[in-house]
Every structure is written in structure tokens, then in C-alpha cells.
Amino acid sequence: MTSSDPALWLGTGTCALGPYRSDLVETYWRWEQEPSLLVGYGRQGPESLEARTEGMAHQMRGENIRFTVYDLAGGSPAPVGVSTLLPDHGVRTAEFVIMLAREARGRGLGSEATRLTLDYAFHVTNLRMVWLKVLAPNAAGINAYAKAGFRKAGTLRRAGYWLGQVCDEVIMDALASEFGGPSAVKDLIAP
Template sequence: MWVRDATCGLGPYRADLVETYWRWEQDPALLVGFGQQRPESLESRTEGITHQLRGANVRFTIYDLTGETPVPVGVTTMLPDPAVRTAEYIVMLAPEARGKGLGTAATRLTLDYAFHVTNLRMVWLKVLAPNKPGIRAYEKAGFRAAGALREAGYWLGQSCDELIMDALASEFTGPSVITPLR
């Protein structure tokens, strides 16, 4: 586990979990939340993970730490732009892990890592406007509304706005789990 709090941890993105990641990605609620119209085959996903593991994006497996052993429950991803020290943020949470605060905790841990390890100055995301639980989780973790792309997405067959949210290193408050060397 690379970073953790009392209930959630972020560890390595793992090739041996490709089928688990794929299963989460095929959940209809997740497809709606991302505005996707079609699922992906396991074969295609397996090919894709090899490329992802070699890429420059920062990916973590989210672990639920509330039981006796850590359980993988999702993935966070940062797509960095080193020229301007920013990154786009994406989170995927397993259906069985939703509604427990793990998405908020994982997002906060990822922001902590982004600002205190990778030294990013801003992290941003896009979320479909009808995704109220996602918006609340992002706000609790430190994101703020930054704007909207009007009618840029689809939610249950209807066009909808895609909201832009951002978090700034200069506004990141609260305790950090990143411990400096002494």
C-alpha cells in the first residue's frame, strides 16, 4: 500500500487484476456515469492493460481497509500534463463499494499524492451533471466547480451538461498522509 488512511488505501495498478477491473467497467451504472454507450470485451481490456502499465499515467488500485484483509474495490487515474503541472482525474469504483465513502477517501488520497509527491499544482475532472453522488464525493474530497460543457454528454439517453471541477494544491486543506523524511 503506497498511501492510506483508516479506511482506504492506494496500491499498485496490477495486471493480475485485469478481469476484476474489466468486471467493474462493465457495470451499467458505471457506463452511464462515464457516458459510454458500449461495453468492452475482456480480450480487448487485457491487451489494453499492458499498454496502461507502460504508460506515463499515474494509476492506483483502491483498497477497502475496513475488513481483516485489504480488498480491491476500484481504480484512480491521473492523466498528467507535465508542461503545466496539471492532471485530469478519473475514478472507477466497484458497484459493491459505492455509498461507503471510499470514492471520497480514494479521491482525497489521490489528491494528496498529486500535490505532495508528484508536485502537481492543479487536478481537474469532468463529471456528467446528473451524477449527483459523484459530484458530492468530489466536493467532499476537495474539488470545486469550474465550469460546464453544455450538452457535451449523455445520461440515460438524454443529452446533459458535462461539469468541469478542479482542485488546487494551494487550496488543499486538512491533514496529509504523506510523511516527509526526518
Template sequence: MLWIGTDTCALGPYRSDLVETYWRWEQDPSLLVGYGRQGPESLEARTEGMGHQLRGENIRFTVYDLADGTPVPAGVTTLLPDRGVRTAEFVIMLAPEARGRGLGHGATRLTLDYAFHVTNLRMVWLKVLAPNAAGINAYAKAGFRRAGTLRQAGYWLGRVCDEIVMDAVASEFGGPSVVKSLFTP
């Protein structure tokens, strides 16, 4: 089941039957570096955590690659909402084989569209390690703007680095909306 999408990318439900796939993606060394996490996680721990995630308050999507016409799971996006102030932190994870083809931009854009037009959030923010130029560019292309720097807050390849804070606000979210197009005759 796909909820919203374009010709190349779609968002669907976060699925317990994909726990091993999500776990495999999370163990990729480049993802561990990008998140600043130092150690892998066991499949058993990941499976146990999946139940908590499915019951939680966060908004999670499986990202699907539609390039070949058949939906193929390619990543996960997550909104970690603060409902009291109608904001959320954004997190994305793409499978190693899905990177470099525009899926990150597409999935980020669709998640923001959902956040602003379905969940009615007023602002979404993220943190990205400063050396991650590809991530920063993809986020900017999807609608995020640089909001500030957390100095020496992260690690990149064993070295201390800054984290960049970026945000997107509903009032500035431009371009075509997939969600709005569903309600336009």
C-alpha cells in the first residue's frame, strides 16, 4: 500500500515484516558514520525495538523506489513530533543501493508535504553532520534552510565535527504538493 508518491518515489506504511531489511540498512558503515553512531545493533535488539516503534507517537514511512515500475523498499523517513508546539524532527535512512539517485530528495519532499498538509505541522527541523555535503544539498533542495550550527556536537570518521541544524516551515513550503493534488478536481 502506497500513501503518496511521484513517478519515482512513494511513501507507504512502516512495516514489521521489513524489520530485517531496515536492520540491514542500519548496519551499513556509511550510515553509521552519517548518524555519528559508533556501533552496530543486533537483529534481536532491532526486532525488539520494532514493536516499540510501531506503538509509538512518531510518524514513520517506508520509502519505495518506483523507478522500475514495481515498488521496492528503499528507506525510511521519520517525523518525531512535538505535538504541543506542532513541530517535528525529521530523520531519513536510505538503503546503500538507493543512494545517489534522487530518492533522498523525493522522500524528504514527500514527508514534508505530508507533515505540512496532513499532520498540520508548522515547522520541521533536522540535524546533519557538517561534512555530509550530499545530505545538506539534498535537504536544501527539498525545502530545508540552514538555521544554525551545534559546534563540535558530532563525529565524522573518528573526528569531532559540527552539526548543522536545518528547518523547513509550512508557510515557505513551495512547489507542487502531492497531497493537495489529491483534493484538487
């Protein structure tokens, strides 16, 4: 590994998680300004790079758990997104948020990154439950979350906006006690 190679903490053959990096603030900011991402988050307006840079300094000091998502398919790791756990330590739960660059969508990287983040949440951070909110019209997101281990838990009626229209938000959760299948964390510590 050279000094320019990113640190990769958990991975599969095609996707990995590494540290959230201040040197990627402009890259993160570009992804966040893309209109389809703004619609998916239900956010109404863009943010300046200056404001994002200032926010990054705060995020780097915070208690939230953030990862850079890497695409490994091209030979060398390429950053393509961010996954975040917003923990509530008092009850051992966290909200999950993910952002993928447009070019990374539709290839299964979202499901893989989500599953790796859940693996970390349950086997390193020892959370008992992780939850998320997704706008109901975002069928691709709902399917990716379900593939990664989330289940629908409820609906917040008329709580969001999608393309200028009021819509429901779907609440999904994943429990540590139900998280099965391969574990990148367990593979790292297996004798």
C-alpha cells in the first residue's frame, strides 16, 4: 500500500468501507448537489462548497460514524459514496443514511455498502437496531435496503416530498438478532 492508497476497513469483492476523509470534501459536496440526490433526501436547495467545508469540520469532530464507500470493480478503489450511522448510545440504536454518486447507482453497491455498514454497526459498535427513513416513491432505495437486511416497520404519512408532490416516508429497521449471512467483521477476526 502506498501513501496515496485509501485505508479500507471492511469489504467484499466489489465494495469496501473506509474512513470519512476531509480531503474528499469537494467530491462529497459534488455528489450532494446532484438533483436526483436532493430529491431522494427531500432537501429543497443546494449548499455552497464553503458551507459544506465548514460543516465537514464539525462532522469530523462529531459522534456519528461515517464511512467513505469505495467501488473496487475498477482495480483500484474509487470513492463513490458515504454511509453514516447516527447513534443514540442511550438505547443502542442508530439512524442510517447513505449517499451514492450517480455513476455508482444501479450496480448493487448501495446494498453492499449498506450491508457492510450494518455489519459494522452490529459487530463492532454493538448496536441492537438500525433504522432509516426513505421516501415511498424511491422503490430502488427500498429494494436495496431490503436486500441488505432492512424490513419495513411503518409509514410516516405525508411526511416528505418527491418531485414537488407530498408523499409518505417509509420507516425500515434492521435488528442485530436477525442479521445473518456472511460477515466481513467476523471474517477479519476468525482464527
